[in-house]
C-alpha cells in the first residue's frame with residue numbers, strides 16, 4: 337500500500353562508537369604554549385592539558401597560539417621561541433606524543449599589513465588556521481584570503497559554526513570552491529557554545545563542509561567537557577568517526 341511516511345533510517349549502532357579521539361590522530365587547534373595568549377598560563381598547566389589530550393587519544397598536537405595584535409604581541413619569533421621551550425619541557429616528560437606549532441590568525445587590516453608580509457606559521461600541507469570576529473566579516477575578507485593563497489598557503493577557517501552572523505552554508509561553500517577549508521570545534525557538537533552553534537555544527541557536518549576538526553583547547557574546563565563527550569555521547573562520537581573527510585589523520 338502507498339505510504340505517505342518515509343521509511344525510517346535504521347538506528348545507528350552506538351556500540352561501534354569510539355570512546356576517545358584516537359581515530360583522528362592529530363589535533364590541529366589549541367592554545368597550549370604557556371603565557372602568550374588566553375590559553376595555558378604556565379608550563380605546569382600546559383603539561384596537564386597535554387597529558388589530558390594524550391589520554392583522550394591524540395598522538396600529535398599542533399598547537400595554535402593566537403596572532404591577534406589588538407590583544408597579544410605575538411610575532412612568529414615569539415611564538416616559535418616559546419614553543420621551543422614548551423617542546424623541550426614536554427620531551428623531558430616523555431609523554432610519547434608529538435607537538436607541532438602553527439598559529440590562529442585573526443583576520444583584519446592589521447593582519448594584512450603587519451603579519452602576512454612576514455610569512456605565516458602553517459601546519460601540514462601549508463595550511464593556515466584563520467579566524468574572524470564573532471561580530472561579522474572583516475572588510476575585504478576575500479582579498480585577505482586571496483593574499484594568503486597568493487603566498488602558497490591554504491586558509492582553514494576555524495569554527496564557522498560559531499559565526500552566528502553568517503548562517504548561510506552557501507556563503508561558506510562559495511569560499512570553499514575558491515580553495516578555503518574549514519575546521520570544526522569538537523565541543524560545538526556537544527552544545528558547549530550554545531544550541532545555536534550546536535545546530536549549525538550539525539548542519540555543516542551534514543553538508544560536508546569540514547576538512548579538519550580541533551579541540552580549540554584553552555583550559556581544564558574544555559578538557560573535562562571533551563572527556564564527558566567521549567564517554568557520555570556515543571551518538572556524537574559515532575557521527576564524528578563516520579565522517580569521511582577529516583584530514584587530521586594526514587598531519
Ligand SMILES: [Fe+2]
Pocket residue numbers: 365366367440494552
Ligand atoms: Fe582557537
